Structures are given as structure tokens and as C-alpha cells.
Amino acid sequence: MSGTLKIADREFNSRLLMGTGKFSSNEVMRDALDASGCEIVTVALRRADLTGKNDPFANILEFIDPKRYLLLPNTSGANTAEEAIRLARLAAAAGLPKWVKLEIHPDPHYLLPDPIETLKAAEVLVKEGFTVLPYINADPVLAKRLQDVGTATVMPLGAPIGSNRGIETRAQIEIIISQATVPVVVDAGIGAPSHAAEALELGADAVLVNTAVAAAGDPVAMARAFRKAVEAAREAVEAGLPTQLDHAEATSPLSTFLKSA
């Protein structure tokens, strides 16, 4: 595992991707992104102005500097492959970079992604030259099919979006990681720094966080906390995590109690 995160032809130092929903204001969002140290920021295309008359992200770009961050448009709200593809094309036509976080979730209660539509859209968009980062259930076979189709990452969920419940799909994510030929980014459900750290310690390449930061009492402080947790876990992986034992191991020899005492 190299020190940097390579997605498609780009390299990143940060292992933390950030979402932009639910912030109380654009100013708070901007400061939280800054504190997070992230280099990839995802924005819902539905919020952008895609009429072609104006700069689609004109307003948002006042708060997200495209020179500093890779702006990753996402298709959140799309119910079908067709809708997602249309959104991605409109964004590209409007001059955005051809990167897309593919999110197709017809289910309004749990916002879980549709495997069929996601694969269908990925096939089309990869062929059209997009760099595709699909949000998926923690399904190892689907993850494999997507990377075989040419997606730039796979992004399995830890738990439903916004639930803050952590890595409930741990066993499945471990299989995905063991079979991955592209970076694995755990996306959704990460509600605390320990969850983000756990994902990276398992071997994930990065995590995407949104609600836990945006809905925190102090989003900027929380962004800083996630930054540190992600750096911590990544450094721990590189430093060599110890194995788990089923018994204790003394920190000092126990055979000889201090006789001189």
C-alpha cells in the first residue's frame, strides 16, 4: 500500500473525502472542508444550475475552490441509470470535469443503492470516458463486476446514509478489499472518528464522510477530528498493526517477582 491514494490518473495525500450536504451555511461548509484536509469534495448535481445559461456550480464554487479541491459531482437523487447518466452528461456538457460519483438510490427511506442500475450506468459512463466512482451496497460480487467494467473505485457503504452507525458491513467489506484492484472507499454510515479509523485499519483506501461533520455541534472541530482519525489509522497501517491474540501477553516478564523487595 503506497503512501498516496491514486484514483484513475490522480494522486491524493488525504484519505478523507467530504460531502457537502446538510451544512447550516456555505460558510460553515467551507471552513469544515478546510479543516478536514480533504482533497476531493462531492457535490450533488441536482443542486447545480445545469441549464447551460450559467456556470452550473457558480454559487457553490464561491465556497469550494476548484484549484484546491477535486470537485466530484454526484448523482444523488437519481432513481435509475437513465437519470444518473443524463445528469452526468449535463454536467460534462456544462464544462465540469468528467468525474462522477454514481449514486442511484430509488429507496427513499434507507437511500440504499440499486445494484442493477448502478452497474448499467457505470458501463455507459465508463465507455463515454467518465471517471466513475460508484456508491454500492457492500456486495463483493458487484464490486468485482464494477472494477472489471472499469470504474475508478468501489464505494461500499458501512451503514445507511446519515445513520452514523459505523461499519455494520465489516465482513463483506473485508472480502471486497481482498479482491479489489481499485481503491476501496467506505462511504455512508461513518458517524465517529473511530468508525473512519476502523475502515482504514481494515484495509480500505479512504472514507467519505458528510453527515457526521455537517450535523455536529461544531462542524469545523469535527472535520479536524476526522482528519486526525484518518491520518492516525493510515499511519498505523503503515507502521504495522499488531495481530490480535486470544490470550494476554505480559508487558514485562512475570516469572520472577521482585525478590529483593
Added chain:
Amino acid sequence: MSGTLKIADREFNSRLLMGTGKFSSNEVMRDALDASGCEIVTVALRRADLTGKNDPFANILEFIDPKRYLLLPNTSGANTAEEAIRLARLAAAAGLPKWVKLEIHPDPHYLLPDPIETLKAAEVLVKEGFTVLPYINADPVLAKRLQDVGTATVMPLGAPIGSNRGIETRAQIEIIISQATVPVVVDAGIGAPSHAAEALELGADAVLVNTAVAAAGDPVAMARAFRKAVEAAREAVEAGLPTQLDHAEATSPLSTFLKSA
């Protein structure tokens, strides 16, 4: 929860306590302590020279600066209250500060602490003016009795010493925290930055780490990782962790799909 950790009459900024066993060399230990940012370092009394002829920690003190760190002697290896008390008294007689991490574990396989002997020793040592930090099983009734007796902290275990298995006693530790009138320090079992973060997110005041750092491929890098994870979790608690939901919550309104598209 105030920003600093107050134990007895002392205040600390770091929430990470470090042990000193199992390092490959004193030099590595010294550098790892430095990288960890810790302010409290525990050392086994059995390793010290307590004959009274020499400075008991002469050799170790070449590597642990007592002006920088609070040196916390521990009674590791003691099988009974009597042995632990004797060790603590010898240390005080030799001029060490009257702080003691009480560890009484007769069991050689899991190194689990003895509740009866620990309470007995705590009662005696508190009366003799020691500041007592007892290592215990995650037993809420025992924790309460110890704080009632006047110990300065309670230190429940997450998992057996050196096992690196994390917070296996989560439900019990939550009860201990809910009843605590002194700082709760999770001690033993913490094998990865995510484990340390989880303990603090649960509401523990601090964690003690040893094996995971000392036995890492790169102990200094691992110490830095734990430092960051502990800071991350602490900052997250202060920033206000979000609640967990049993459903998803959209990061952006879902009712209206982009009609203009």
C-alpha cells in the same frame, strides 16, 4: 467534560497514557513516548532498583525525563494485596512520588486483575496517602467501591493485556462511565487507533496503551498514530457527536428530482 484531564490534584492535556514494556530498546521507547504526546508514563516497579542503595529508576530515568512526564510506578507482577502494598511502599521510601498504578493479577495466562486484592490494597494505600489508579475488570460495582474508597481513577480493561482485541467490554464500560465520580481510563486490549478513539467516544476520560505501540513494526509512527486518534476522538466528543439513527437521512432533499435536466 472539561478540556483537560484532572487526576487527583494534577491536570493533563493529553488523554493518552503510555506503558513502557516490550520495547525493543530504551531508545525506541524514549522516541515513542515523545511521539505519543503523553504526559503520564507507567513503569513496572519490579524493574526498578529498590535496594535503597541506588536511585531506583536510575537507568530508566535516563530515558524518561521526570520533568516532562509524571512517572507512574505500577505493581505489575504482584499476586496479592500484600505484595502490591510492599512494592508501593518501597517505591515511596526510595523517594518516588506517591502515585501508584495498582495491578494485581495472579492469573498468568490472561493477566486479569483480582478484584478482592485490588480493593484491599487500594484501601490501605489510599489511607497511607498514595494517589491510587487501580487496573480492574470492567466491573461497575467494583469501580464504584474503588472510587468510594478514594482512588483517583478507575481503569477498566477493554480486553486482556496485550491481546489487541479492542473494547470487548463495551456495555460494562458504559455503565462504569455513567456512575463515575473519578476519571475512567480504559487500560488493556487497545490494539489499534480505532479502539482508542472508540473508548473516548464512549465517554472514557483517557486510555492507556502499551503493546500496540511497543510491538508495532514502527513504534514511533504508531505512537504518533495513537496520539492523533486520541486527540481526534476527544475533539469529536467536544464538537458533539451526532446520534445514531435506524434509518437513512438524506444529505440533500430528495423530493424533487432535477426537473430542468
Added chain:
Amino acid sequence: MSGTLKIADREFNSRLLMGTGKFSSNEVMRDALDASGCEIVTVALRRADLTGKNDPFANILEFIDPKRYLLLPNTSGANTAEEAIRLARLAAAAGLPKWVKLEIHPDPHYLLPDPIETLKAAEVLVKEGFTVLPYINADPVLAKRLQDVGTATVMPLGAPIGSNRGIETRAQIEIIISQATVPVVVDAGIGAPSHAAEALELGADAVLVNTAVAAAGDPVAMARAFRKAVEAAREAVEAGLPTQLDHAEATSPLSTFLKSA
């Protein structure tokens, strides 16, 4: 939840489905099926003689009485929708009932099911009049799509086939159950009676077990054990499981200690 399990137009009293792989002999299998109390038995079509010259399950039927058990052919070993469909059609042409347990798992290491191929085959087979029971990852969106297509059940996995690791996908299965309009049968990973009971207590309608029985020291005794565990959990659900509390609740009033003593 009615007392019986209704799949398509058939009703069953038992909530335990059995697989037939890995038994040391057909005789042991027969006796284990008998002891399990099951009414549905799945058999791999690949093992049957589908040449059309002979009764396809001639040999197996000496050990599985079709008057007692519903014989549920499965497509285990199929890598694609096409292969699975072909197997199902051959079975029907050979005179078997038009029920099929759809298993499409291209992955040889974890035997995890392919969501895309499974939906594709389900659509075709449902249209052709088959009663389709698909084996799937614990993916709530896929489960919903399959029931919308007209499958007779959904069969999410608890853990990889033959792993005996229990219900690792608990959170996802809870969502599947909450959205189900057809019976939910937990299939794969169930390695102990407690796992089977847990699935039913969560609200699953039935479980399918194979390896844990076939690979047991005493398969007949183990089949009996699973039968009892499944009956136990089902009866507990009907008797009204109590809610979980975050505190204790005394079994007798605690306010008055026996004063007369």
C-alpha cells in the same frame, strides 16, 4: 405473522429448509432430513441426470421421498443467468416441478451470489411460470426488485456458504424484513442453532441449513438440534419476545429488605 409458512401457493409447518450437499452418505442424509422435520429439500441440478433418458433424480429420489418433501432444484454452479435458466428448463422438461432455487455465484472462493445475473434469470423464469426462490447478498434494494419481479421468496445470506459464521449481515437483513412482501429465508452462514434462532427472532420467515448439519460429528443429532432451535425461535416470536432495556429490571421489588429477618 401466521403460524404457517406460505410460499407461492403452498403452505408449510416447518421453518427449516435443508440442503443436501456434503453428507458422508445418502443414508446419513436421509436420516438427517427425517430428523430435521423439514418439508423443503434443495438438490443441485448438476447432480441430476438431465439427459432425458432416465428419471433425473432417480438415484436421489431413493433417499428423498417426493411425497413427503417438496424437492427444490437449485442451480448451484451456474455462473450466469443463461446457465441457470438452461438448468431450470431442463429440469422442468424432465418432469420436475417448476420450482427453482436460483443460485448464481461466479466467485469460486466465497460463492457469493451475482445480483445482476440473479435478477436477469429471475425475470425470465418468473415469466415462464417458475416459482423462483433467489439466493442473494443481503441487499435490500435487490430484494425489493426481486419481489417486485415476482419471486416467491428472497433468500439473503447471513455469511458465506459453509462458513458457519452466523448472521453477519444482521442490519441489512432487518431492512429486508421490514420491506418484504414475500417470505424472507436466511440462507448460508448458519452454523449453529443459535444462529438459526437469531434469524427467526429478527423476523425472518425461515432458514436454510446445510453444512452445519452435513459436516457435524453426528448429522442426525445436529438436524434434530436445528429443528428444535427453529421451533423454539418461532414459538418465541409468537409468544411475544420482550423488549431490550438499557438498565436492569428487578425480578422482585427491591425497596423493602426483609425486616423480619
Added chain:
Amino acid sequence: MSGTLKIADREFNSRLLMGTGKFSSNEVMRDALDASGCEIVTVALRRADLTGKNDPFANILEFIDPKRYLLLPNTSGANTAEEAIRLARLAAAAGLPKWVKLEIHPDPHYLLPDPIETLKAAEVLVKEGFTVLPYINADPVLAKRLQDVGTATVMPLGAPIGSNRGIETRAQIEIIISQATVPVVVDAGIGAPSHAAEALELGADAVLVNTAVAAAGDPVAMARAFRKAVEAAREAVEAGLPTQLDHAEATSPLSTFLKSA
């Protein structure tokens, strides 16, 4: 592990012990005990008439046949060793058998047992010839000390009394079992048949259930469910539970897809 459960000098076929608190009526209790198949029934001494003027369990014995069940008096409500000892002696003086389930829980919120007072009382009562079954936190060192003192069992808790949360102390109970020289009975927290089965599959010798049955919608049906779950798990242990694998294992050979098809 032999087929029967031996406690002190008595042998039992059932692995399920029942408590008698919280039932809506004595008649319901009687029928639930009958359905449970239990052979040991625990009753709070505080409820008995210990004045010496009347048969202490006169009323209760109308509902619990002492020829059928071993009546196990418990000291629930005692806050100290002294109170527990006094209760046990009064019971013996009143002619009850010298068996006692030792419960000392000063904490009114979680009803967790006190390790110090429990060991103290156990020492006294064992010396006086009582058969002592102590209720304890899942503390392996305490369990070992108790069995060394001569208690007839150890009874670690799975979760707080009446919480129905299952085996939250799994890792600690595994250690207790590995060191046990007397039967291990998991007591408290067992809220569903799967929890009872899990305890026995881990290697516990028996379980004690009360709230989950008494507070069920239909206590008699629930008692029957627990009986079956306990029998199931016990039979599974004797039949040889399979090991857990980290990969899948096919139920039929996968190398050759049906060529004739």
C-alpha cells in the same frame, strides 16, 4: 462434557434453570415452570415467611412441587455479605435444604453483583455446609476464587438482570469456561432463545432465565421455546459443532459445470 448436569452431589437432565419473579400470577408461573422442563427453581427468600411460625414457602409451595423441583432459595435484595448470610441461615433454620443462590447487589439501577461481598459470603456459607451458587459479574478471576473456595457453580451474567440484551460479556465468559472446575451457569440478560442457545454453544453448562419468560406475552409458550432452544444447543454441542471458516465452502463440487446440459 457429560450428558447430565452435575451440581454438587445432584444430577439434572435439564440445562435450564428458572426464576420465579415477575409472573402475573402463581398459576401462570406454575404452568410456565412445567412447560420449561426445568428441574431447579429459584425463589427469593425475601418473599418467604421466615418467622419460624409457618412453613416459610407455604404459599409458594402450593405452586412449586418440591418433589419435582429443587427449590433454590436466593438472597436477592441483600446489599451485603452479612444480609445474605443471615437470610441463608434463616432459611436453613426453617427447614429448607442448604442450597443458596447468592445474590448481593447493592446497586438499585443495574442490579449488578458485588464481587467483594459475594466472595465473603461464599466463604462463610461454604464452611457452614451450604451448597453455594454465586451470581457474579463475568469476572474470570473472581470465578476462579469462588470455585477455589468451594462454590458449587459460578453464575456469570450475560447482561444486566431483566435487560434481555443477551451475551454482552461473551469474551469474558469464554475465559471463565476455559478455567472452570465447576459448572458455569449464565444468569441474567438472556432475553431470547438464541441467547440461551449461544451460551450453551460457547460451552456454558446451563442458563438461568426469568424475565424473558415471565414478561412474555404468553409465558407458557415462551417457557416451551426456551426449553427447546436449550435442548437444541446442548444436543448441537454433543453432536459436534462445525468450525467457522473465513471463506466459503461449496456444498457440492464446483469444478465441473453440468456438461451434458
